[in-house]
Structure formats: structure tokens, C-alpha cells
Amino acid sequence: MSTTSDLGTHGERIAAAYLTDRGLRVLDRNWRxxxxxxxxxxxxxxxLVFCEVKTRRAVGxxxxxxxxxxxxxxxxxxxxQRWLAAHDEHAPDLRFDVVAVLVRAGRPALVTHLRAAFS
Structure with a gap:
């Protein structure tokens, strides 16, 4: 991973796999x-869960x-709100999660999933 963009993409892949492994169904990624x-x-x-993914190599x-x-x-x-207006998905609950990914050299990434991190 040579750039910050590469690191972010890597972290988002890790986060999507992590969420899927825990039973969430990914509907969209990198929607702009x-x-x-x-x-x-x-x-x-x-x-419906809107996840912000933040990836770092260290906690400095x-x-x-x-x-x-x-x-x-x-x-x-x-x-x-924009995503909901553009898609035919409805849910009684909306949630905002943060998935933090700490990429560590030579070791598996450390993933922290903050459910309902804010409202």
C-alpha cells in the first residue's frame, strides 16, 4: 500500500468482510x-446501517x-438522506456505525466496530 488511498481501499475491504462475517448484508460501497x-x-x-470506515497504520x-x-x-x-432518496430501501431503524481498522505490519488488522456510534 503505497498511498493513503490504497490504505483506505484496503481498510474498506477489511471492514466489509468483517461486517459480512458478522451477518450484515452489504448493500452499497463507496456510494457518491x-x-x-x-x-x-x-x-x-x-x-439500515451507514458505516464510516477509518483506516490507519498507527495511533500516533x-x-x-x-x-x-x-x-x-x-x-x-x-x-x-441522499442515499435513501436515491434507493428503494426502507427500514424502521437507521444506524450510524464507525469501523476503525488498524493495519499492522506482519500481523492481522485490528478491527473495532462501534455500533450506533452516533445518531
């Missing part, structure tokens, strides 16, 4: 609109999940 991008949209039972600048601040949360809420 004018306001930005949703990393993963999934379904878990009656819930904090844990990857800490990168999802208030401004990012606001943007993700807007993106979720």
Missing part, C-alpha cells in the same frame, strides 16, 4: 453524490475512530 461519499451501506435485520494521531468528529457526523447524516 455531490456532498461526499458513504463508505458502506448495509442491512442488519430491520436496520489518535485511534482511527476518533477521526469521525461532529462535522463528519453531520455530513454522514446528509449523505444517508
Amino acid at each position: 453524490c455531490r456532498e461526499g461519499e458513504l463508505d458502506i451501506v448495509a442491512r442488519e435485520g430491520d436496520a 494521531f489518535g485511534h482511527p475512530a476518533e477521526a469521525v468528529g461532529h462535522a463528519k457526523q453531520r455530513r454522514l447524516r446528509t449523505l444517508a
